[in-house]
Amino acid sequence: MEGNLLKWGGYLTGYTTKYFVLYRGTLSYYSSKKERLAGSSAVEHLNIGLCEIAVDTHAHSQWELRMPLESKVWYLKTSVPGERQKWIQALGSAKACLLDTSSLSRSSITSLPDDTNDVLSSHTVPTSAQDTLANKLVTVKDYACTDHSLDSAVYAISNDKSNDPKQGSHSLNDHFLPANHSDGDVQDDAANTKYTIESLLLSCSCAKDSISKLEEVIQKKDDLEPVLEIAENALKGVICQIGTIKLQKSKQIRPVESVAMHDFSENSILDEGDYSDSVISKAAQPKDDTKADIITFFSSREVNFCHVYDQVVPSNEKNLIPAELFLNACQCYLEFFDRFAGTVLAPIKTDIQGNINKIRKVMNTKPDEYLQDLLENEMLAKKHTGPDTATQALLWLTRALSVMCQFLKNLLTPGSENCRDPPAAFWAAYVSRLQKHHNWVVQRLFKMGIKMLADFERFAEDMTEKDSYEKIAQSTSSTWKNVIQEKVIEHGLDYCDGMNEIVEKLCMMYKSYKMEV
Numbered sequence: 001m002e003g004n005l006l007k008w009g010g011y012l013t014g015y016t017t018k019y020f021v022l023y024r025g026t027l028s029y030y031s032s033k034k035e036r037l038a039g040s041s042a043v044e045h046l047n048i049g050l051c052e053i054a055v056d057t058h059a060h061s062q063w064e065l066r067m068p069l070e071s072k073v074w075y076l077k078t079s080v081p082g083e084r085q086k087w088i089q090a091l092g093s094a095k096a097c098l099l100d101t102s103s104l105s106r107s108s109i110t111s112l113p114d115d116t117n118d119v120l121s122s123h124t125v126p127t128s129a130q131d132t133l134a135n136k137l138v139t140v141k142d143y144a145c146t147d148h149s150l151d152s153a154v155y156a157i158s159n160d161k162s163n164d165p166k167q168g169s170h171s172l173n174d175h176f177l178p179a180n181h182s183d184g185d186v187q188d189d190a191a192n193t194k195y196t197i198e199s200l201l202l203s204c205s206c207a208k209d210s211i212s213k214l215e216e217v218i219q220k221k222d223d224l225e226p227v228l229e230i231a232e233n234a235l236k237g238v239i240c241q242i243g244t245i246k247l248q249k250s251k252q253i254r255p256v257e258s259v260a261m262h263d264f265s266e267n268s269i270l271d272e273g274d275y276s277d278s279v280i281s282k283a284a285q286p287k288d289d290t291k292a293d294i295i296t297f298f299s300s301r302e303v304n305f306c307h308v309y310d311q312v313v314p315s316n317e318k319n320l321i322p323a324e325l326f327l328n329a330c331q332c333y334l335e336f337f338d339r340f341a342g343t344v345l346a347p348i349k350t351d352i353q354g355n356i357n358k359i360r361k362v363m364n365t366k367p368d369e370y371l372q373d374l375l376e377n378e379m380l381a382k383k384h385t386g387p388d389t390a391t392q393a394l395l396w397l398t399r400a401l402s403v404m405c406q407f408l409k410n411l412l413t414p415g416s417e418n419c420r421d422p423p424a425a426f427w428a429a430y431v432s433r434l435q436k437h438h439n440w441v442v443q444r445l446f447k448m449g450i451k452m453l454a455d456f457e458r459f460a461e462d463m464t465e466k467d468s469y470e471k472i473a474q475s476t477s478s479t480w481k482n483v484i485q486e487k488v489i490e491h492g493l494d495y496c497d498g499m500n501e502i503v504e505k506l507c508m509m510y511k512s513y514k515m516e517v
């Protein structure tokens with residue numbers, strides 16, 4: 001199937017018409033039909049077997065092709081009524097053919113050497129890895145129809161005993177596998193990782209062969225194009241599988257407990273009691289059993305900034321930050337200000353809550369997945385300067401997070417100049433991160449307010465959940481206060497790490513928009 005479609009090219013270009021060709025599991029596009037007919041190379045190719053098709057139920061002419069392993073999405077649209085249905089059907093069937101590895105091994109690749117099929121069938125390689133391998137083999141086979149010399153390359157892939165998954169090196173594997181194999185889920189993850197690594201070794205072998213083949217073709221001065229494409233596909237397969245391993249590894253380290261789905265919208269601000277049944281953040285859970293029941297503000301955030309960091313999507317030069325998850329983490333952070341008696345911190349809380357609400361309000365009119373989309377939309381519409389814009393609200397929110405981050409670092413980093421001294425730690429943070437944005441009246445207010453901050457012992461108490469504080473206070477140990485303070489430091493630094501990562505990414509983003517945080 002082929003024809004014109006509109007493809008989203010970013011906020012600067014918007015949707016532009018491209019000429020798309022779907023052929024044997026590969027979707028390619030050209031800048032125009034003329035280019036295609038003139039024999040020019042496609043601008044980009046996409047392996048349908050490795051992508052997800054997502055249909056927008058609200059916009060009837062649009063759909064998305066998502067490549068999770070490459071963190072890439074093609075946003076497509078057609079202006080012809082009924083055309084989307086045809087494309088979705090064609091793409092769906094192409095994908096179904098590729099995913100049906102049984103039919104691949106029996107029909108599509110039956111003419112390949114027998115061992116090739118063995119490679120796919122004798123090891124329980126996960127579907128995604130099988131797809132990559134199967135697709136690659138189909139491509140190789142396509143080429144083999146016209147040039148039998150490539151059969152030897154295919155044969156080499158299937159016979160390379162040094163990469164035999166059964167005998168091959170598992171050093172990478174060992175590196176990724178968690179030590180504890182008792183949990184069923186962990187074992188499943190471990191098995192997936194193991195198989196992905198095995199497929200990776202096979203793909204490496206394939207890539208190696210394709211490159212040798214390239215050298216051969218170059219020497220013979222034969223037509224480079226088809227072999228080049230095979231080598232490129234093989235290398236892409238390697239990169240995809242490394243991506244899968246990275247994904248699996250990050251999931252094993254820090255699972256996100258469906259936090260993005262939680263309702264933290266404007267009207268559902270949680271009070272203390274709401275956390276009683278909450279999932280305690282895995283990122284900052286106590287590891288030491290003797291102190292396992294010390295729950296702190298930092299370890300009890302249902303959503304923290306490590307969760308946001310885990311979901312950041314690197315795309316071109318950007319790091320896309322998921323908007324909903326970020327706002328949920330900010331909402332959970334806001335409870336910090338309720339921990340301190342008195343009202344001195346209340347105006348700060350109101351200001352931060354106001355900015356969260358402003359961003360939510362903009363998102364309600366256009367639900368964007370990433371903060372960057374939100375801002376780029378405003379910029380494109382030249383609506384990014386007013387006080388109620390998401391751009392300004394996020395800028396002030398970033399400043400607030402940045403000063404909080406610096407405050408925590410100063411206060412909690414052992415050996416640092418203002419360690420365990422809240423007023424000094426805050427003042428140093430304020431001077432370096434926020435003062436320049438305030439007029440002298442606000443600066444004076446901060447200077448005066450700081451004098452009202454309590455000491456570190458009180459800070460640690462306020463940061464510890466009431467129940468666990470009371471429990472440990474009853475212990476006979478004379479060092480129980482130290483134990484609590486150490487826990488607050490440990491959990492606070494963990495929390496600060498995630499926050500810092502996100503603040504840095506936000507600062508870079510604003511820098512790219514030529515705005516100063």
Ligand SMILES: CCCCCCCCCCCCC/C=C/[C@@H](O)[C@H](CO[C@@H]1O[C@H](CO)[C@@H](O)[C@H](O)[C@H]1O)NC(=O)CCCCCCCCCCCCCCCCC
Nearest residue numbers: 347348351387392396400404422445446449450453454459
């Ligand atoms: C930590 C002690 C300090 C004591 C504080 C004293 C009270 C000061 C009261 C006055 C300031 C209130 C804060 C608001 C300031 C705003 O003017 C400023 C600008 O607002 C923005 O204006 C934009 C339009 O121009 C508008 O578009 C935007 O929406 C709006 O936000 N906002 C800010 O500067 C942001 C302030 C963030 C401050 C974050 C501080 C977080 C640090 C917390 C650490 C507390 C330490 C407690 C330790 C306790 C120890 C026992």
